[in-house]
Amino acid sequence: MTTVARSLSNKEPLLEVKNLRVEFPTRRGTLLAVDDVSFDIAPGEVLGVVGESGAGKSLTGNAIIGLLEPPGRIAGGEIRLEGRRIDNLPYEQMRKIRGARIGAIFQDPLTSLNPLYSVGRQLVETIQTHLPMSAADARKRAIDLLKEVGIPGAEHRIDHYPHQFSGGMRQRVVIALALCAGPRLIVADEPTTALDVSIQAQIIALLKRLCRDHGTAVMLVTHDMGVIAETADRVAVMYAGRIVEIGPVHNVIKHANHPYTRGLMGSIPSLGHRSERLIQIDGSMPRLTEIPRGCAFNPRCSERGRRCLVERPDLIPAGLGWAACWLHDVAGVGPAATKELADA
Amino acid sequence: MPDGSTLRSFVRIEGLKRHFDVSAPWLVRKLEGRSRQLVQAVDGIDIDIAKGETFSLVGESGCGKSTVARLVVGLYPPTAGRIEFDGQDMAGRRVRSESAALRRRLQMIFQDPYASLNPRWRVFDIIAEPIRAFGLATSKADLEKQVGDLLRQVRLTPADGRKFPHEFSGGQRQRISIARALASRPEFLVCDEPTSALDVSVQAQILNLMMDLQRRFGLTYLFISHNLAVVYHISTRVGVMYLGRLVEQAPTDTLFRRPKHPYTRMLLDTIPDLEMTGRQRTPVAGEVPSPLDPPSGCSFHPRCPFANDRCKAERPRSLPIEGGAVACHAIEEGRLAIEDRDYRPAP
Numbered sequence: 229m230t231t232v233a234r235s236l237s238n239k240e241p242l243l244e245v246k247n248l249r250v251e252f253p254t255r256r257g258t259l260l261a262v263d264d265v266s267f268d269i270a271p272g273e274v275l276g277v278v279g280e281s282g283a284g285k286s287l288t289g290n291a292i293i294g295l296l297e298p299p300g301r302i303a304g305g306e307i308r309l310e311g312r313r314i315d316n317l318p319y320e321q322m323r324k325i326r327g328a329r330i331g332a333i334f335q336d337p338l339t340s341l342n343p344l345y346s347v348g349r350q351l352v353e354t355i356q357t358h359l360p361m362s363a364a365d366a367r368k369r370a371i372d373l374l375k376e377v378g379i380p381g382a383e384h385r386i387d388h389y390p391h392q393f394s395g396g397m398r399q400r401v402v403i404a405l406a407l408c409a410g411p412r413l414i415v416a417d418e419p420t421t422a423l424d425v426s427i428q429a430q431i432i433a434l435l436k437r438l439c440r441d442h443g444t445a446v447m448l449v450t451h452d453m454g455v456i457a458e459t460a461d462r463v464a465v466m467y468a469g470r471i472v473e474i475g476p477v478h479n480v481i482k483h484a485n486h487p488y489t490r491g492l493m494g495s496i497p498s499l500g501h502r503s504e505r506l507i508q509i510d511g512s513m514p515r516l517t518e519i520p521r522g523c524a525f526n527p528r529c530s531e532r533g534r535r536c537l538v539e540r541p542d543l544i545p546a547g548l549g550w551a552a553c554w555l556h557d558v559a560g561v562g563p564a565a566t567k568e569l570a571d572a
Numbered sequence: 573m574p575d576g577s578t579l580r581s582f583v584r585i586e587g588l589k590r591h592f593d594v595s596a597p598w599l600v601r602k603l604e605g606r607s608r609q610l611v612q613a614v615d616g617i618d619i620d621i622a623k624g625e626t627f628s629l630v631g632e633s634g635c636g637k638s639t640v641a642r643l644v645v646g647l648y649p650p651t652a653g654r655i656e657f658d659g660q661d662m663a664g665r666r667v668r669s670e671s672a673a674l675r676r677r678l679q680m681i682f683q684d685p686y687a688s689l690n691p692r693w694r695v696f697d698i699i700a701e702p703i704r705a706f707g708l709a710t711s712k713a714d715l716e717k718q719v720g721d722l723l724r725q726v727r728l729t730p731a732d733g734r735k736f737p738h739e740f741s742g743g744q745r746q747r748i749s750i751a752r753a754l755a756s757r758p759e760f761l762v763c764d765e766p767t768s769a770l771d772v773s774v775q776a777q778i779l780n781l782m783m784d785l786q787r788r789f790g791l792t793y794l795f796i797s798h799n800l801a802v803v804y805h806i807s808t809r810v811g812v813m814y815l816g817r818l819v820e821q822a823p824t825d826t827l828f829r830r831p832k833h834p835y836t837r838m839l840l841d842t843i844p845d846l847e848m849t850g851r852q853r854t855p856v857a858g859e860v861p862s863p864l865d866p867p868s869g870c871s872f873h874p875r876c877p878f879a880n881d882r883c884k885a886e887r888p889r890s891l892p893i894e895g896g897a898v899a900c901h902a903i904e905e906g907r908l909a910i911e912d913r914d915y916r917p918a919p
Contacts, residue, residue, distance in 0.1 A: 280771035280772070280773060280774075281742075281771055394859050396859055397859075424632040424633055424798070424860070425632065425798070425800075425839065425842045425843065425844075426632065426838060426839070426842045426859075427859060428842065428844070429841075429842045429844075430857075451771060451772070452844065453772070453844075454843070454844020455844055457844060458844055491773060492772060492773055494776075495772050495773045495775065495776035496772050496776075496801070497776075497779070497799075497801040497802050497804060497805045498801060498915075499800075499801055499804055499828060499843065499915040500915050502804060502805060503805075504783075505780050505783070506776040506779055506780055506805060507776065508773065508776040508777045508780055509773045509776075509777075510777070512741050512743055512744075512773075512774060513771075
């Protein structure tokens with residue numbers, strides 16, 4: 229794949245992911261869970277990554293922070309942070325980058341905190357691991373961070389344990405932990421999924437403010453289009469391990485270029501209009517063992533052509549973004565495709 | 573109840589309460605001088621559901637909506653209050669055969685399609701169980717025909733009956749639980765968050781299927797959900813719960829176009845909606861208080877911008893308004909104006 233979906237600004241990208249492949253060797257052969265994924269994120273930008281479960285969005289995020297669970301492994305491509313390759317670093321070096329340059333926020337705030345240590349101790353430990361600070365200074369920074377993420381009475385709350393916080397407050401602590409060393413990039417994997425809607429709005433407002441104040445870039449992985457619509461600058465839609473569409477968030481939502489994105493948007497119940505039936509995409513996403521030939525979406529696609537059955541589309545410029553769909557191949561059927569069609 | 577006189581209610585819930593005892597063990601209480609502790613999970617609610625309609629309960633986690641679902645199907649006995657189903661008191665003493673006849677007519681669909689199907693049973697047996705339990709099949713061939721029909725109704729094939737649950741995706745499993753719920757030919761289905769474990773494209777399939785089945789069999793639904801957009805699409809009427817109480821109920825359009833209770837307004841403000849990409853959600857301060865120690869008076873007063881001294885002291889009664897009912901002093905006194913809302917996308 230030659231196209232790299234560029235960020236909106238012309239700034240040097242903070243994170244570049246090129247032709248990333250993540251695979252899982254199994255007894256029945258190797259499964260390709262992330263297949264040739266390329267994108268970049270500019271400083272201060274929020275890139276939303278959406279998709280249904282199993283689309284490979286979390287694996288892409290985990291590959292970037294270097295936390296792929298074995299036997300999963302990066303099988304190809306490269307990841308660059310501020311121009312430096314980070315996908316092939318030894319474990320110890322990656323550990324230093326993670327936390328210092330890249331912060332991570334996970335879905336469940338209860339499991340990402342250690343229940344046996346007070347939140348202050350966890351914050352101080354993280355700060356001292358990445359920054360040369362005395363214990364007293366680190367504690368002061370920890371209190372400032374807790375204040376910044378909106379925990380009332382931070383001086384007093386710092387000595388409390390995770391179970392003494394509510395779900396929303398715990399997620400704030402996790403965000404404070406991710407911010408400890410002033411990272412340039414935050415990978416947030418479903419940060420609001422475990423929270424109630426009223427708390428969700430608070431956490432999203434917080435993430436946006438922090439991003440603006442610190443110029444931190446965010447990769448926001450979620451299945452919730454509503455969260456993306458309010459938070460992200462650009463959005464990448466994933467399906468069966470590939471990016472099928474990427475572009476400015478407003479365009480992807482209002483004028484989706486890929487039939488899958490259109491179906492996905494239509495199936496989300498909205499308050500704007502009420503209809504007898506919701507738009508539905510029949511069937512479900514293929515398992516990794518059964519990805520069809522050609523475009524992976526073709527069995528469920530209402531606009532499928534002959535070419536979609538045999539040849540897999542790469543990202544093609546479409547509207548203000550890119551879509552991996554032959555409908556946008558204005559140049560028409562290339563020689564390679566015609567040959568395949570003749571063979572088929 | 574405003575609608576009670578005009579509609580003949582099919583399911584009637586009156587003053588329903590359920591308290592859970594979460595006290596420490598007796599000895600610990602005596603040694604440490606602690607008192608009993610009760611969680612008032614459901615604290616006096618009244619609902620009337622007419623035949624063929626979908627009544628939805630919404631609220632945040634811990635508001636007691638799932639407890640109501642379990643009380644209605646009889647998985648928990650109520651602490652106080654009564655539940656009437658088609659004119660019969662569910663709690664009334666009766667002989668075994670009568671109560672079985674009543675139970676056949678109401679079924680439940682659960683949230684997690686991974687946990688609610690027995691992994692060791694084949695799909696055929698899972699769906700056949702209610703038919704066998706209520707003796708609804710005349711012969712083995714009849715049983716097979718019924719299960720095959722049920723599988724087809726939920727857009728699966730009779731051949732799927734030979735498989736085990738793990739061979740299906742989340743959406744397909746939820747179809748199997750719907751088929752099982754329909755097996756005893758019920759009239760009333762209690763659906764506790766049936767789509768919240770599913771992806772959006774699959775959620776749309778299941779919601780469409782549920783609406784199709786409702787039209788076809790004239791089913792009545794009690795639908796529990798935290799997702800207001802889903803509720804908007806599927807419901808005839810909606811009740812909003814907060815800390816074990818019903819703060820507002822109204823026909824769906826009225827609730828969404830002219831919400832009255834400050835909590836309902838807050839919930840509507842927090843829905844992420846694709847139509848309003850430019851809009852900022854108004855984050856609401858505060859969180860749901862612990863049901864162990866609910867606030868005095870109106871339980872929403874600590875988070876309510878319109879609360880005054882009366883709200884802190886006196887629990888508001890539910891009063892009829894515009895075809896629904898609302899429990900709020902500010903609305904009752906006219907301190908809080910009712911405004912129309914528009915969800916159409918900004919040009």
